[in-house]
Amino acid sequence: MLAIRLVLRWVYLRCRYGRPFWRVNMRMNKNQLTALHRKWLQNDQGKSFLAFRRTVSRLPLEECVLVLWCGMYLGIEADGYTHS
Secondary structure: HHHHHHHHHHHHHHHHOOOOOOOOOOOOOHHHHHHHHHHHHHHHOOOHHHHOOOOEEEOOOOEEEEEEOOEEEEEOOOOEEOOO
């Protein structure tokens, strides 16, 4: 339940200010980068991979990274599992 509230807060602030409110050191592990690259290959949305990678945000105290892809937010876990 707490995770859902955090995600909803993140989406609200992202929509309100047009940028991620929580921008920390965006280091991703190899599994997360591979999953992100796979999603970019499926639909690059007219962006380079570097530009797509710069849209990634992280919730506080979570290992999951979030990215806006094809009109929905995807979460990429530390093991590379991607879910919406």
